[in-house]
Amino acid sequence: MKSSQIFTSVISTLAGIAITSLVVYLIPNGWGSIFWFFGAFFGWFARTTPIWNWLLVLLVGTMLVVLFGAVLVLREYLRSKRDEVEEPTPLTIYGVNWMWNYSSSLYATEPASFCPECDMQIRSYNVSQYAASYQSRFHCDCCGWSSKTIEASEDAIHDYVKRRFQQELRRAYREHDERKQDAA
16 A cells, blocks of 8 residues: 555545544534434334335345445455556656656656756746747756757646656557456
8 A cells, every 4th residue: 555545545534534523513412312223223223123224225225235336346356457558657858757646646747857866856947038939957955967959848848758658558548458468
């Protein structure tokens, strides 16, 4: 399990505890009311009731268990499909190392540039003296490394890098499919 998944799980648990505490605080008599409700609910079923009430509870309970199980199975299936294909390795484009930035939900958001010398994330800037001309360069604040001047705007560079990552991902999917076919 990745550290970001653990972090997300911990935050979700803490948020659930906080919400539960708030709800209990807002209910008059707090936990006493909650225990009374469940006691009354189960007491209602403990008394002699028509068979239809029991069948309704069994049907709803079974549906909830099946639905919960289906969600877990689907989630695991989708996770395994995503894990089958390797993520694209870092690319070196324009002399700069590029990797994907990931959001807290583990989705790739934007490519990030890193220094080839010290591996610190670097920044790009426009070095053109003319508004109609686009020239960009990357600079590392840590070791002072600078890239060569690139004849493209920062947006065009990022767009090109995104397309190269997508190309690498498609290649990885093709190779994965070919390995599956060869194994069959």
